[in-house]
Amino acid sequence: MKTILSIFVTVLLFCNAEKTYAHTGNLVVKINLNAQQDTSKHLATILANKSKYHGKSLNVLLNDLKVNVKSWSPIRGKKPGAPVTQLYFYFESRSITHRKLMHDLKVHRLHITFKEEVTNAWGLYIQTDQGLWNDIVKVPFGKLIVSDISVY
Amino acid sequence: MNWSQNYLWSGTNENKGIGIFAKAGVQIQKLDWPDDDLKFFLPARINDEFDLLACWCHGAGSPTFGYIGQLWKYIQISNSVMGQAVLVGDFNSNKIWDVWDRWWNHSDVLNELNKIGIRSLYHEYFEEEQGEEISPTLFLQRNIAKPYHIDYIMAPYKTVSKCTSVKVGSHIEWLKYSDHMPLFAEW
Numbered sequence: 001m002k003t004i005l006s007i008f009v010t011v012l013l014f015c016n017a018e019k020t021y022a023h024t025g026n027l028v029v030k031i032n033l034n035a036q037q038d039t040s041k042h043l044a045t046i047l048a049n050k051s052k053y054h055g056k057s058l059n060v061l062l063n064d065l066k067v068n069v070k071s072w073s074p075i076r077g078k079k080p081g082a083p084v085t086q087l088y089f090y091f092e093s094r095s096i097t098h099r100k101l102m103h104d105l106k107v108h109r110l111h112i113t114f115k116e117e118v119t120n121a122w123g124l125y126i127q128t129d130q131g132l133w134n135d136i137v138k139v140p141f142g143k144l145i146v147s148d149i150s151v152y
Numbered sequence: 153m154n155w156s157q158n159y160l161w162s163g164t165n166e167n168k169g170i171g172i173f174a175k176a177g178v179q180i181q182k183l184d185w186p187d188d189d190l191k192f193f194l195p196a197r198i199n200d201e202f203d204l205l206a207c208w209c210h211g212a213g214s215p216t217f218g219y220i221g222q223l224w225k226y227i228q229i230s231n232s233v234m235g236q237a238v239l240v241g242d243f244n245s246n247k248i249w250d251v252w253d254r255w256w257n258h259s260d261v262l263n264e265l266n267k268i269g270i271r272s273l274y275h276e277y278f279e280e281e282q283g284e285e286i287s288p289t290l291f292l293q294r295n296i297a298k299p300y301h302i303d304y305i306m307a308p309y310k311t312v313s314k315c316t317s318v319k320v321g322s323h324i325e326w327l328k329y330s331d332h333m334p335l336f337a338e339w
Contacts, residue, residue: 071252073251073252073253074251076219076249078211079292080244080245080246080249080290080292080300080302081290081292081298081300082292088253090253094252094253097253098252098253098255101253101254101255102255122248122249125251130251130252131251131252131253
């Protein structure tokens with residue numbers, strides 16, 4: 001099935017002036033290229049100025065973001081059960097992001113490393129219905145001190 | 153030691169890798185399954201009766217496909233030959249660490265193995281759900297307050313149905329030797 005889906009993506013990926021349509025199985029992902037490029041430029045600017053955010057709370061970065069975070073996921077440590085100190089933040093729905101990742105399409109993702117452990121990261125992951133960005137995590141995550149930022 | 157005379161070893165060096173150690177007289181023949189340098193897997197034919205795949209799912213320096221991702225990749229390239237194999241070892245993985253933004257989670261690997269008829273002996277025997285294991289196989293940093301279940305014996309369903317005993321070693325007996333507890337199975 002995966003092979004078939006990959007072929008769909010390869011064959012049915014086409015462009016017009018502003019949009020790309022990627023067929024991923026029974027889901028058609030409509031990608032606004034202008035918005036994609038805007039997000040790419042914006043995140044590149046964030047990355048270029050990342051020293052501004054080092055040592056500051058995540059809220060400082062979130063306040064500067066012009067795109068809304070939609071979802072997140074914890075990055076496990078080297079050892080099972082080791083403290084989580086890194087998170088991914090995404091700007092599209094989980095279903096669309098997941099399909100894009102599977103088919104190697106462009107996904108905007110912030111990779112944040114914190115100075116301290118993200119307390120109860122896995123518990124919060126479950127509480128947020130597996131990574132929805134909502135009030136359950138906005139407050140505790142917003143207080144965490146940023147150590148490093150990467151952009152994909 | 154007598155038990156260590158009959159073994160296979162695969163790894164970076166003699167101190168880091170994975171081994172299969174058997175009693176004298178047990179035939180262990182290394183198999184040449186494709187592995188694309190994934191770390192660490194050691195396939196062997198045992199007594200010409202069944203195939204055994206020893207696993208230590210390592211980070212392997214991979215930013216994305218570390219740990220259980222190594223086994224997921226291994227299955228992609230070797231599933232045609234491992235349908236009757238028993239997989240044993242440290243998967244470094246549990247369903248509790250599944251995340252939505254990858255497709256090579258612990259549960260994804262279980263689904264892949266299930267497709268070729270391979271299931272967890274522990275879970276079938278004790279009728280426990282993945283991620284809800286009662287018996288830990290790892291005490292992180294040898295701390296009994298940090299229990300995890302990350303070691304598995306996965307076997308073809310015909311083996312599962314013949315299984316007469318599954319046991320996880322007690323930390324009281326084994327913690328002095330390792331942070332991992334041994335898994336025992338008889339069929």
